[in-house]
Amino acid sequence: MLCRTASHSFSPCGFQETCLRVLSFCNSHSLKEGVCVHSPIIKGGLQDDLYLSNNLLSLYAKCFGVGQARHFFDEMPHKDVVSWTTVLSAHTRNKLHFEALELFGMMLGSGQCPNEFTLSTALRSCSALGEFEFGAQIHASVVKLGLEANPVLGTTLIDLYTECDCTVEAHKLLAFLKDGDIVAWTTMISSLVETSKWNEALQIYVRMIEAGVYPNEFTFVKLLGMSSVLGLGMSYGKLLHAQLIIFGVEMNLVVKTAIVDMYAKCGRMEDAIKVSKQIPEYDVCLWTTIISGFTQILQVREAVIAFLDMQLSGVLPNNFTYASLLNASSSILSLELGEQFHSRVIVVGLMDDIYVGNALVDMYMKCFHTTTNAVKAFRGIASPNVISWTSLIAGFAKHGFEEKSFQLFAEMQASGVQPNSITLSTIIGACSKMKSFVQTMKFHGLIIKTKADIDIAVGNALVDAYAGGGMVDEAWSVIGIMNHRDPITYTSLAAxxxxxxxxxxxxxxxxxxxxxxxxxxxxxxxxxxxxxxxxxxxxxxxxxxxxxxxxxxxxxxxxxxxxxxxxxxxxxxxxxxxxxxxxNEPDAVSWNGLILGLATNGHISHALSAFDDMRLAGVKPDSVTFLSLIFACSQGGLLDLGLEYFYSMEKTHHLTPKLDHYVCLVDLLGRGGHLEEAVEVIGTMPFKPDFLICKTLLNACKLHGNVALGEDMARRCLELDPSNPAIYLLLANLYDNAGFSDFGDKTRRLMKERGLRRSPGQCWMEVKSKIYLFSSREKKDEDEITEKVEFLITEMKNKGYPLQENEDKLYHSEQLALAFGVLSVPTMAPIRINKNSLVCIHCHSFIMLVTLVIDRQIIVRDRKRFHFFKDGQCSCAGHS
Missing domain, CATH: 1.25.40 (Serine Threonine Protein Phosphatase 5, Tetratricopeptide repeat)
Structure with a gap:
């Protein structure tokens, strides 16, 4: 039609006006059909008409992208400031900021003078790139052209200086603009929020109010987004909500969504739902915010109900909605729910969406026992980003395929995707699981090379990996070079x-x-x-x-x-x-701590009663609970009850006993003299007997004088750990107790011939927050502690108590610690001694007699139990 019009005998002015009308209409409605005018313009000889060309350039930029627009721009015979500004704006709009600044330089080189719109566009590209120096040069041009009071340029300059961390300059500009208008203030607040300068953004907001400039809906939308990250939580968010009402800001859909999002992120879904009902308008963004809020506090049922309500209201879910629902499935490890949403994703054709794909990878990695489905979801993503790769790498590491996670990390880099701090933290975590010093050092080198070690999450992961691998000095070294430390840094190290x-x-x-x-x-x-x-x-x-x-x-x-x-x-x-x-609400860990504490302290009946209370409270016992119960029965000689607890694990509570449970069971049977049953347990348990279980039965053989079985257990122990001196000493004591002292002496000589020495018994005490360590030493040493030991021995002899002298002519660590306690601990406080092995028979008798000489309570915690000594008695009543 346009071509036919051009061939008729219209006047050039009429034809030119017609073309302009068509281009103007198509520009305002972004209609591609408008470019059909291009050919008639050339045929009509109007290609030199700058006004027509600029309109056509604008249409190309809007409808056909930067490439076509730039091609047309380069072929234009004449260009003015509008032409340059149009093509420059197209590049900035499409985030081609380097090219935009190159064009700006070419414009200045051509002698063309920029206007406020050109300068504003160039400044936006400088802000995006953090190009402070180039931006400052443009600022100089703004001043030279006398445009410094222009509010549009002023606002853009404020954004530039804030983005480039030059808040002083931004403040000066704001003051120069006569305290600016709401746009300038909101721009500065927005820039500070986007660069995570939360406190400064809040300060600017306060200054804005003080300057008499009232916030609008855009100001509040930006500020409300800070509530979940400022650490002020609800108090800050509710204050903003109140001020929004006070300043009379209209409650529209955008504002409502921001308020709902604030309450949702603070976990206050009741308030979020109330706000969402204040006006009837809903869109997909608001519904998705509500669904995400329920997901965040693990109210998945409510999230699904909100999804159904959303569909009933006629609002179609988008990719973010489905990603939130898949994340909800991951949060409760529900594969079935995740698969249902996966099927919906396929129906609506969002399989290749990056957000949905990432959520699918995460869901299958967390909810499925293999990595197959997660890999399929990953391969379905058109262009995997760093989150996609990180989810896949983390999933393989979680499933125990650390080597595969290393391979994927290399694949990610080869594909051109660079790791972020979460990726690096994840891969360092995989090194930590493997306890691989070589891999940790390798990735540490990459982290230093890419300067990622300034990130606190990466630094914390390195600290954990080095400390977990026993390289504590390296962990301290990483802490020393970190720019910032947080509680996680030190918690990882301490743990x-x-x-x-x-x-x-x-x-x-x-x-x-x-x-x-x-x-x-x-x-x-x-x-x-x-x-x-x-x-x-x-x-x-x-x-x-x-x-x-x-x-x-x-x-x-x-x-x-x-x-x-x-x-x-x-x-x-x-x-x-x-x-x-x-x-308020004791969990299984709380009850386990109480039961074990009571059992270890000799309160066996109270420990068993606590278990009954635990069940009455509705707390489900776990494997640790039964470990404590069987231990309690072993210490209290309650054989039948201990057996009942053990066999109820699988039968009643559906818990599979672990090796530790079998060790406790063997100890229970052994102490009760049921050695044959203990042997049968070892032979039929689903685990290969380890050193500890054989040693436990050997100790029981020593108690009951079963030499033949004890020799067999000693042989098994030495096969598993040939250089452990404790086995030789247990066997020697077994021979001594059974009346075979010759064999006992022979066993000790054999131990010495093999160069094995018993680890020295050590005791330690805490006095005035300081730890004091004691080891056995010869009696000839003379100091205040040994003098006190001698004094106690003399007092016992004077009172006629049956004291046995140490045959080895040593002061044992318990004796030295006790003497130090008498000297250092206030008389009204009990003397608390800790020992790394069992209290020997001699020291046990010695401490009981000391409590007859001095009126003190003495508490000794050895490797196995507590001994409470008072008035010549011990709580263990002679049980080892």
């Missing part, structure tokens, strides 16, 4: 030190945290309490308990459970029970 049994070093981490001005959270506090429990240091434990009360962490189950464990380990069941009673 790993606890696993290695280095509890004293774990407690020293507290001072490092304090010096670094990093406050303990509930997780680090629980780790330090575990360290104190491992050392059985009551004073340090009480100090940590005080801190937990002051900081409000005693309400956290992880902290309360650690306190129950601590007091149980330190022999103070009164404190343990008091802490337990203050727990």
């Amino acid at each position: 790993r030190l606890n696993q290695r049994g280095d509890h004293e070093m774990a407690l020293k981490v507290i001072n490092c945290m304090s010096n670094d001005e990093v406050k303990m959270d509930e997780f680090s506090l629980a780790s330090f309490l575990s360290a104190a429990a491992g050392l059985r240091t009551m004073e340090t434990g009480r100090q940590l308990h005080c801190y937990s009360v002051k900081s409000g962490f005693e309400r956290c189950n992880s902290v309360s459970n650690s306190l129950v464990h601590l007091y149980g380990k330190c022999g103070s069941m009164h404190d343990a029970q008091r802490v337990f009673k203050d727990i």
Whole structure:
């Protein structure tokens, strides 16, 4: 039609006007058909008409992309500021910021003078690239052209300086604009929010109010998004909601969605739903926000109901909706639910969507026992991004295929996708699981090379990997070079030190945290309490308990459970029970700590009663519960009840006994003299007998004088650990007790000939928050402690008590620790001694007699149990 029109005998002015009308109409409606005018314009000889060309250029940019627009622009015979600004804006709009700035340079080189729109577009590209110097040059041009008071340019410059971390300059510009308008203020707030400068954004908001500039809906939308990250949570979000009402901001769909999102992220879904009902408008964004909110607090049923309501309302879910629902399935590990949403994804044709694909990979990795479906979902993603790769790598590491996760990491890099901090943290976590020093060092090198070590999450992962692999010095070295540390940094280190049994070093981490001005959270506090429990240091434990009360962490189950464990380990069941009673909802860990503490402290009947209370409270027992129960029955000589607990594990509670349970069962049978049944258990259990279970039965043989079986168990132990001196000593004692002292002496000589020596018995005590260590030493040493031992011995002899002298002419570690306690511990406080092995018979008698000489309670925690000595008696009543 246009071509026919051109061939008629219209006047050039009429034809030109017709072309302009067509182009103007198509530009306003973004209609591709408008380019059909291009050919008639050329045929009509109007290609030199700059006004027509600029309109055509604009249409090309809108409808056919930057490439076509640039091609047309390059062929234009004449160009003005509008032409340059149009093509420049097209590049900026499509995030081709380098090319946009190149064009701006070409424009200046051509002698063309930019206007405020050209300058504003170039400044936006500078902001996106963080090009401070280039932006500053453009700012100089703005001043030179006398446009510094222009509000559009002022706003764009504020955005540039804020993005480039030059907030002082941004503040000056804001002041120059006579405190600016709402757009300028909101731009600055928006830039600060986007660069995670939350506190500065809040300060600017306060300044804006003080300057008499009232926020609009866009200001509040930006500020409400900060509520979940500022650490102020509900108090901050509710204040903004209140101010939004006070300032009379209209409740439209965008504002409503922002408020709902704020409440949802704070876990207040009741408030979120109330706000969502204030106006009738709903869209897919709002529904998805509601679904995500329910998912976040694990209310998956409500999330699914919201999804169904969304469909009934006629709003179609999008890719983000389905991604949220798949994440909900992952959160409760429901494969069935995840597969249902997967089928819907296939129906609506979102299989190749990156967000849906990533959620599918994550769901199948978490909910399915193999990686097959996750890999299929991954291969279905058209262009996997770093999140896709990270989910796949994390999934393989979680399923125990660490080597495969390393291969995938290499594939990701080969495909041109660069890892982010989460990817690197994940791959370092895989190294930690493998305890692979070589791989950890390899990836550490890559992290240093890419300067990713400045990220705190990556640094924390390295600390955990090195400490978990026993390379504590390397872990400390990483901490030393980290720009920032947080509670996770020190919690990882303390937890790993606890696993290695280095509890004293774990407690020293507290001072490092304090010096670094990093406050303990509930997780680090629980780790330090575990360290104190491992050392059985009551004073340090009480100090940590005080801190937990002051900081409000005693309400956290992880902290309360650690306190129950601590007091149980330190022999103070009164404190343990008091802490337990203050727990609002005790879980299985809480009850297990109480039961084990009671059993270890000799309160067998109370431990068994606690188990009954646990079941009445509706808390399901786990494998640790039964380990504590069988141990309690073993210590209390309750053979039949112990057997009943063991066999009820599978029959009643559907728990498969582990090797530790069988060790406890053998100890139970062995102590009860049922050695043949114990042998039968070892022969029929679904595990290969290890050193500990054979040693346990050997000890039972020593108690009951069964030489033949004891020799067999000793042989098995030595096959598993030939250089363990404890087996020689147990066998020698077995021979001595059975009247075969010659064989006992021969066994000891054999041990010495093989160069084996018994690990020296050690005791330790905590006095005034300091740990004191004691080892056996010869009697000839003279100091205050040995003098006190001699004094106690003399007092016993003077009172006629039957004291046996040490045959080995040594002061045992228990004796030295006891003497130190008498000298150092206040008279009203009990003397608490910890020992790394069983208390010997001689020292057990010695301590009982000491309590007749001095009126003190003495508590000894050896490798197996507590001994409470008072008035010449011990709580163990002679049981080993």
